[in-house]
Amino acid sequence: MSIEEQLRDASEAIRELWANPAGTRERLASLRQRINQADHAQAARDGATGPEPPAPPLCPNCGLAGERRRTYTGHHVLLDPRLKVPAHLVPVGHRWYIDANGLAWNGGPDEPSPGAFCRIPHRLTCPGASVDGLEVGTWLATARKYNAALAQRETDGYPHSLSETR
Known part of the structure; x- marks a missing residue:
């Protein structure tokens, strides 16, 4: 799924949540997951993914600290x-x-x-x-x-x- 499709999907989920608040807790968890996926995909597309803590913030390609x-x-x-x-x-x-x-x-x-x-x-x-x-x-x-x-x-x-x- 493209980033644009993921963002549209998350936006639709937000609209549905406001229109029908029943089952909000479960739907919010699903929405958080969709937003996380879109954010991660955006970071990956930009080449801006970094090593997660506790790993040091070093580039795997050149070894420089970021x-x-x-x-x-x-x-x-x-x-x-x-x-x-x-x-x-x-x-x-x-x-x-x-x-x-x-x-x-x-x-x-x-x-x-x-x-x-x-x-x-x-x-x-x-x-x-x-x-x-x-x-x-x-x-x-x-x-x-x-x-x-x-x-x-x-x-x-x-x-x-x-x-x-x-």
Whole structure:
């Protein structure tokens, strides 16, 4: 089921819940499960799935540490720890925002507010991950090169494994 279908399914479940409150507890459990599935699918599609605690927040592709943030439904995303980017420069679906409680949420396909800044998933700046199908701007290519140099300094023999994963 596509993310859009999952979101429509969850929206329909909410409408049904309001229209007929009988069996609310069971229906709420089902709704939570649908929302969790949609959130997890969105994170996976964005390449923003992170290792769940208690595992360290390390990228499996390059070994660099990311900033792990919990989402509204309890999943974790691994964000680039160094970048806060003007949102209009970030590809659609890869704009992550942090609320006042420290929870991360994805802006989805919506246009960002003028002057908005966002966070990006580490996967976009990971030198060991592919970004096939995305328009990689100069700033993103530079961030990927910086992370490649950082990973090379931190890991012996890293350049050999990096060239194999591209």
